[in-house]
Amino acid sequence: MNDEERALRAKVRAFVEGFSLADLEAIEQEIAELESDRQAPTTFNPRLAGLGVVGMGWPGSLVPPATQGERFVAHEELDSAGLPTYGLEQSEAVGWMLATFGPEELAAEHLPRILDQSWSYAGGYSEPEAGSDLLALTSRATRTDAGWRVRGQKLWTSGAHVADWIFTLVRTDPESTRHHGLSILMIDAHAPGVTVQPVRVMGGWRVNACFFDDVEVPASHLIGEEGKAWMMMSAALDIERSMSFGGREARLLLARYLDRLGRTGATLPEASWTELGEQVAELEVERLLGLSTVARGEANEPASGEASMNKIVGPAVAQRVAQLLVDRLGADALLAPGVTADRLAADAEHFLRAATVLSIIGGTSEVQRSIIAQRALGLPRG
Ligand SMILES: Cc1cc2nc3c(=O)[nH]c(=O)nc-3n(C[C@H](O)[C@H](O)[C@H](O)COP(=O)(O)OP(=O)(O)OC[C@H]3O[C@@H](n4cnc5c(N)ncnc54)[C@H](O)[C@@H]3O)c2cc1C
Structure with missing residues (x-):
């Protein structure tokens, strides 16, 4: 990590720490009311706009120049705190297309509204x-x-x-x-x-x-x-597949579980610690794959293969972490939030179902394997 990335990480972390419990509950309530999963247009987006991390890496003079590594750091901090970044990802995807391919007039209309997060996109x-x-x-x-x-x-x-x-x-x-x-x-x-x-x-x-x-x-x-949209689409899909697909949420849940173990002074059999250690190692692999995709992009090397690996590994690790936590947290993990007072257990169970779907969004794992075979290994089409 270089000095710019370190400074950015500190800035985004300070932003994240500015959210009180009440703020987080308001975000959660808006998401539930809108059924929007990870979009909170009034409780989160305006605050995000003020942070200055929207549109990082777009060409042109509308945003200060930023590397893909810096964008990775900013998104990692937001996701790792459990803040809703899906709307940001969607609007940045179309913003990148407009900033790169135009037309100028349409870009001039939309980019400012993306930067201030006042319009949302699907x-x-x-x-x-x-x-x-x-x-x-x-x-x-x-x-x-x-x-x-x-x-x-x-x-x-x-x-x-x-x-x-x-x-x-x-x-x-x-x-x-x-x-x-x-x-x-x-x-x-x-x-x-x-x-x-x-x-x-x-x-x-x-x-x-x-x-x-x-x-x-x-x-x-x-x-x-x-x-000529296909060239744009292929690039946009590579960017989408290099996002974190569940790894950061899984890390947050695992951290909450480890924190609980620490606070309660619970003892675990050695095999359980081994299992936890394996998941921590797998999450680190997921993170490094994300960084490797970024590094290839920055070196102007084809990154489709890495992006597809990232797309497979994120949901797979997330599902394993969620299953492990559901197994550990017992009967409470079978109950809905509100029915059980154990919020961590309810969140782990919900995440187990959500992480299963992550294997499909943005292209299924089967299809990603074909892309890796062709674009990373150079194998002929089947
Ligand atoms: C929650 C969610 C959110 C989504 N959000 C969006 C969105 O915002 N915008 C959008 O445009 N799309 C979105 N999608 C769609 C997503 O990209 C597709 O569901 C995905 O690409 C799979 O396509 P399909 O559902 O038509 O399945 P199919 O293509 O019909 O695949 C069915 C099964 O066959 C397998 N299969 C298909 N072809 C092959 C092959 N060549 N080799 C091996 N196996 C194969 C697949 O892996 C899968 O198991 C979303 C999907 C979900 C579940």
Whole structure:
């Protein structure tokens, strides 16, 4: 860690320590009321905006230059404190696209609202018949005098019900197939013809089905170049897969458990300490994989293989830690918060279900293994 990263870590840690128990409860309540899982637009986002860590690493002069290592440090501190960063990740993803690929006018409209976290975003890629094989998507946009008319359906769209905008992958060239002829449109989540319906999945997560029935989208809302979205998408997916997928939440839960052991002076058989030690070591591997992805990115080396390894390892370690804690915490871990007074046990059980879903979000572990085979090992496509 260099001096800049050390200073940034101290700054973000001081920010995190500024949250009182009451603040954290207010955040939790907003998330529960909105069913937004990890988005808290009024209780958290405005405070985050003031910290100056949004948009780290974007090109251009709107934000001070920052390395990927610095971005890693800032996100690590926020996640490790259990603060809700999903909205930040989503808005930074589209912010990075706009800052990198334009157009200027759309970027000028959105980037300030991303930096102050006053608008929120959902990423509409997957469809009922196009998840792992995203290129099979059938949502399409046809040209009109004023721009585009969009018809189609997206599925699993996280946060669409609290989003102001859905950045949506569509086919703009009807003659095209696979990688060609795809574009990303910035669609107003409240425009006529947009319907957002809830889909609830394991772990209490609400995602959405989004229907686009002849939605009119201005020509100026095309992100990047028409028909060339795949290159942007691949880069955005690599960035998404290099995020922490459960490792930091697992570390926080494990720390709470170890703290409890310390406070109660509980003794454990040696085999139990060995098991705990193994999980601590696995969490460190998960962290180092995240850093290795960052290092490759900073060296301008292809990072898809590492990002996919990170995407597999995070949920797997998180699931093992959660299972271990549920086993240790006994019957209370089978009860909902409120029913049991043991909050740690209830949180561990909830996290066990949530971490299971993390193996699917952002691309399943099976698909990541194929990417590693091809892009990290150079093996031929099966
Ligand atoms: C909670 C949650 C949040 C999500 N949020 C978003 C979001 O915000 N935006 C968005 O666009 N998408 C989102 N997704 C969608 C997610 O990216 C897809 O669910 C994922 O890519 C898998 O696609 P699928 O569900 O269509 O499964 P399928 O592609 O139908 O896969 C079914 C099974 O077949 C396996 N499989 C498929 N193809 C292969 C292959 N080639 N080799 C080996 N095995 C294979 C898969 O591993 C899986 O086990 C979210 C999903 C979840 C669960």
